[in-house]
Amino acid sequence: xxxxxxxxxxxxxxxxxxxxxxxxxxxxxxxxxxxxxxxxxxxxxxxxxxxxxxxxxxxxxxxxxxxxxxxxxxxxxxxxxxxxxxxxxxxxxxxxxxxxxxxxxxxxxxxxxxxxxxxxxxxxxxxxxxxxxxxxxxxxxxxxxxxxxxxxxxxxxxxxxxxxxxxxxxxxxxxxxxxxxxxxxxxxxxxxxxxxxxxxxxxxxxxxxxxxxxxxxxxxxxxxxxxxxxxxxxxxxxxxxxxxxxxxxxxxxxxxxxxxxxxxxxxxxxxxxxxxxxxxxxxxxxxxxxxxxxxxxxxxxxxxxxxxxxxxxxxxxxxxxxxxxxxxxxxxxxxxxxxxxxxxxxxxxxxxxxxxxxxxxxxxxx
Numbered sequence: 001x002x003x004x005x006x007x008x009x010x011x012x013x014x015x016x017x018x019x020x021x022x023x024x025x026x027x028x029x030x031x032x033x034x035x036x037x038x039x040x041x042x043x044x045x046x047x048x049x050x051x052x053x054x055x056x057x058x059x060x061x062x063x064x065x066x067x068x069x070x071x072x073x074x075x076x077x078x079x080x081x082x083x084x085x086x087x088x089x090x091x092x093x094x095x096x097x098x099x100x101x102x103x104x105x106x107x108x109x110x111x112x113x114x115x116x117x118x119x120x121x122x123x124x125x126x127x128x129x130x131x132x133x134x135x136x137x138x139x140x141x142x143x144x145x146x147x148x149x150x151x152x153x154x155x156x157x158x159x160x161x162x163x164x165x166x167x168x169x170x171x172x173x174x175x176x177x178x179x180x181x182x183x184x185x186x187x188x189x190x191x192x193x194x195x196x197x198x199x200x201x202x203x204x205x206x207x208x209x210x211x212x213x214x215x216x217x218x219x220x221x222x223x224x225x226x227x228x229x230x231x232x233x234x235x236x237x238x239x240x241x242x243x244x245x246x247x248x249x250x251x252x253x254x255x256x257x258x259x260x261x262x263x264x265x266x267x268x269x270x271x272x273x274x275x276x277x278x279x280x281x282x283x284x285x286x287x288x289x290x291x292x293x294x295x296x297x298x299x300x301x302x303x304x305x306x307x308x309x310x311x312x313x314x315x316x317x318x319x320x321x322x323x324x325x326x327x328x329x330x331x332x333x334x335x336x337x338x339x340x341x342x343x344x345x346x347x348x349x350x351x352x353x354x355x356x357x358x359x360x361x362x363x364x365x366x
Contacts, residue, residue, distance in 0.1 A: 009029045014134060019119070021086065022084050023132060025133040037074055047336075065084070065085050065136045066084045067081065083133065083140075085132050085133065085136065099120045106123065106303040131335075131338040154212065155176065156212040156336040157336060158333065170188075205302035210297055210335050219361065220358070220361040222286045228285075228287075229293075233293070240342065244298050248283060261279075275291055295339070295343065
């Protein structure tokens, strides 16, 4: 299997399977001299790890990350950083019944068609367990960004679960870490709790919409045409397991606006250009404007459910399948820290690219 890496100057390669002995990431391109230890990464992994409440999979993994290389005396050396997370709570026997069957909505059938072999124990590389490695790598990116852009804040949150969305008039940044859904709307969290509890008990699942915002990003990151910041952000979010759509700023809703409504009018403020709105999501022509960068992505319902579904076997015979095991009734919950990690990796990559080609912004206004 090829293409397990992403990024340009800051490059991440993930490895490992859901039910293998371990998984992890090789991070190349981290600048030297960044203060870094395992505890700096663990805080982000603890937000993603399973089994923290009844609304996530009950697989019990500590997700304890080990740094095997690239750090000396508490600082990055500039050499590749090897990260490893051991799997400790595999129950591969849960998947014995699907060794010869394909789960609808899952990557089983396409992996088999492409490679002629697949790891049916939890999906192998197609499992959302792979995202633990991304979050660890994102922790490295956050540490480097803290040194380069100390005012930058990256925050993800859920804005929709199934048909139930948040009320943005109740948006409260402080609420995001106060509920199991990472949502800024406390009232929506109460509604979602009852709704998801019913789905969980019935063995079903539901999709979600996640929004990730970067505040404090300077203007000038990204490049025209093929090196656009939004191109790389969209690709990064789309690569996350179960993601089926990505929007930047107004996104798909921009198709319903007039030119007058969509235009983010510009005026001169005391500290530089100011914008009347942010329909563009903080990116124009693939280059950051200095506004908040806003990305949303849609996560499909978890494919592993207890409701019997029609399928076929590897020999082409009709069959029925029920997926046992421990699964998230809404995988979007744990996708929040994954989206943040991918945002951090892309932004650091573009900071390094910008620094390498341009250095300081050349165009002055006022």
